[in-house]
Amino acid sequence: MAQLAKATEHLDPPFAVVDLDAFDANAADLVRRTYGQATIRLASKSVRSRDLIRRAAGRPGYRGILAFTLPEALWLAEEHTDVVIGYPTTDRTALKQLAADEQAASRVTLMIDSIRQLDFVDEMVGTSRPDIRVCIDLDASLELAGGRLHLGPYRSPVHSARQAGTLARAITDRAGFRLAGVMSYEGQIAGLGDNQPGSLLKRAAIRAMQRISAGELAERRAEAIAAVEAVAPLEFVNGGGTGSVEQTAAEHVITEIGAGSGLYGPGLFDFYRRFRPRPAAYFVMSVVRRPNARIATVLGGGWIASGSPGLDRQPTLSWPRGLRMNPREGAGEVQTPVLGAAAHGLRLGDHVWFRHAKAGELCERVNTLHLVSGADVVAKVPTYRGEGHAFL
Numbered sequence: 001m002a003q004l005a006k007a008t009e010h011l012d013p014p015f016a017v018v019d020l021d022a023f024d025a026n027a028a029d030l031v032r033r034t035y036g037q038a039t040i041r042l043a044s045k046s047v048r049s050r051d052l053i054r055r056a057a058g059r060p061g062y063r064g065i066l067a068f069t070l071p072e073a074l075w076l077a078e079e080h081t082d083v084v085i086g087y088p089t090t091d092r093t094a095l096k097q098l099a100a101d102e103q104a105a106s107r108v109t110l111m112i113d114s115i116r117q118l119d120f121v122d123e124m125v126g127t128s129r130p131d132i133r134v135c136i137d138l139d140a141s142l143e144l145a146g147g148r149l150h151l152g153p154y155r156s157p158v159h160s161a162r163q164a165g166t167l168a169r170a171i172t173d174r175a176g177f178r179l180a181g182v183m184s185y186e187g188q189i190a191g192l193g194d195n196q197p198g199s200l201l202k203r204a205a206i207r208a209m210q211r212i213s214a215g216e217l218a219e220r221r222a223e224a225i226a227a228v229e230a231v232a233p234l235e236f237v238n239g240g241g242t243g244s245v246e247q248t249a250a251e252h253v254i255t256e257i258g259a260g261s262g263l264y265g266p267g268l269f270d271f272y273r274r275f276r277p278r279p280a281a282y283f284v285m286s287v288v289r290r291p292n293a294r295i296a297t298v299l300g301g302g303w304i305a306s307g308s309p310g311l312d313r314q315p316t317l318s319w320p321r322g323l324r325m326n327p328r329e330g331a332g333e334v335q336t337p338v339l340g341a342a343a344h345g346l347r348l349g350d351h352v353w354f355r356h357a358k359a360g361e362l363c364e365r366v367n368t369l370h371l372v373s374g375a376d377v378v379a380k381v382p383t384y385r386g387e388g389h390a391f392l
Helices: 002-007 021-034 050-058 070-076 091-098 104-108 115-123 161-172 199-227 242-249 342-346 360-364
Strands: 013-017 039-043 064-066 084-085 108-112 130-138 143-144 149-151 177-184 236-240 256-259 283-294 296-298 314-318 337-341 351-355 368-372 378-381
Touching: 002 314, 002 351, 013 021, 013 378, 021 050, 021 368, 039 050, 050 378, 070 084, 070 091, 070 108, 070 283, 084 104, 084 177, 084 199, 091 104, 091 115, 104 130, 108 115, 108 177, 115 161, 130 161, 143 199, 161 177, 161 199, 177 199, 236 378, 242 256, 283 337
Parallel strands: 013 368, 039 064, 039 256, 064 084, 084 108, 108 130, 130 177, 177 236, 236 256
Antiparallel strands: 013 283, 143 149, 283 296, 283 351, 296 337, 314 351, 368 378
């Protein structure tokens, strides 16, 4: 951290920094964690910088992009040949662009979880078009008590092997579509740390739920893939996320893992037992006043992450070490008071370093990422926002 701070001391906050040495180490570690049993499909929403997407996606062990909207996928497909969209789309303009562009249609795969979505595409672009590649989104949540208890993200209505096979048949029976793959995201495992601070009982409950869910999903996912492949061969079977690479890659039906957050190592990934990415992405604010000898106040700082509101959605103080937030104020829109021994020596204009709780959301706040290697700023690259794009 001291090297990063020294390399950027001439910059005026707010600004964002990516430690390239940590970024590259994290990229290599994601591949290592697959034990050669799957490739990594890079989740672009977790990076949101075209230059850094290129840097990671070109590494050995990476194959393809997992995008989050169709306009973004079309933009990335200008140079990447395999882009799967992680979520269904109803973007009429982008669908017409896809259907009118044979190269884009050969490179971009839409996400589908119902026949209604096939109907929507046909209504928007007609049937006189290149075949549109689609992927089935298989729900990976854990359902107990006959479905009355749902643990995991609410995503696809396709939960059973029978439902997956039925949708696969509907796709292959309809002109103008080509079934390319199946995806499932087990957010209750990949996106929930099993070493949360606080209650021992809570940690034990999370670990028990994840063990049960992993076992249930491995069996159900294998049955679903068998049902789909009885209808048509698949190019890929995608699963998991940064938090479950080893576990998901071990399933024999999985060919690739969708991951990207682990490249930046945001705050939410501090609470996993199985792995610990190196912090690589930061944002920096400056001290603007001293209310008293114990407190230094930083301008801004309240870059709160999406999701269920809680303390884990606040940014993490990284540098100088020994800082903590005032629990009555937290990270604020216009100011963030910081306490602790390190606050005593802070002067007006000094830099305070934060990590965002999530990965790519940092890039919605800044136009530029300053890339540091060793003790030097080696490049400045634009975020999506800096290139004038807002894909959400």
